[in-house]
Amino acid sequence: MTYALSLPLQEAVYELLSNDTELSALVGGIYDAAPQQVSDAAVDGLYVTIGDEIAEDWRTATDAGALHTLVISIHAPRRGFADAKEAAGVISDLLVGSQPAMTRGRIVQIRFIDARTARAENDALRRVDMRFRVTLEDTQ
Numbered sequence: 001m002t003y004a005l006s007l008p009l010q011e012a013v014y015e016l017l018s019n020d021t022e023l024s025a026l027v028g029g030i031y032d033a034a035p036q037q038v039s040d041a042a043v044d045g046l047y048v049t050i051g052d053e054i055a056e057d058w059r060t061a062t063d064a065g066a067l068h069t070l071v072i073s074i075h076a077p078r079r080g081f082a083d084a085k086e087a088a089g090v091i092s093d094l095l096v097g098s099q100p101a102m103t104r105g106r107i108v109q110i111r112f113i114d115a116r117t118a119r120a121e122n123d124a125l126r127r128v129d130m131r132f133r134v135t136l137e138d139t140q
Contacts, residue, residue: 003055005066005136008102010050013070016100017048017091026087027074034075046087049073058135065105065137069113076126081117088115088128095132108135 010032017023018030027046029035034049051071058067072091076084092112099107113131120127 002064002066002138004140005102005105005138006053006055006068008104009068009070009107009134009136012100012102012107013050013072013095016094016098017050017072020090020094023048023087023090023094026083026090045077046083047075048087048091049075063137065108065135068134068136070132070134072130072132074128074130076128078126081126081128084117084126084128088130092130102136104140105136105138108137110134 014030027048030048030050032050035047049072051073053071054069056067056069058065072095074084074087074091092115095110096112098110111133113133115128115130118127118129119125
């Protein structure tokens with residue numbers, strides 16, 4: 001097992017999501033962490049973060065790899081879940097079954113695990129956290 005596939009996975013997921021025109025029309029941006037500046041355009045609307053992950057060993061007798069549980073979050077800084085759920089559906093459709101190219105290794109499979117909605121900050125913000133299981137094979 002190697003954790004060296006984590007950054008290439010994040011980069012591949014970022015590229016896939018940021019290059020989709022349907023998703024781009026729904027969200028203000030895709031980030032590694034929530035935007036810090038109030039003046040950031042994404043704070044006024046939906047934005048996506050590629051966040052937490054758990055990496056586990058995945059190997060066969062002949063292949064090395066890792067199993068990543070990846071969290072993608074949709075943040076809605078306004079009341080209601082409808083817009084966040086719409087963006088979550090697009091993200092799920094883009095990721096499940098896709099195999100975006102990585103700079104190291106390859107994606108064997110992406111599966112949807114689950115999603116959870118949450119309210120935060122005095123009921124003013126909404127968030128959808130989706131978890132995906134990504135099987136990676138190290139080609140190095």
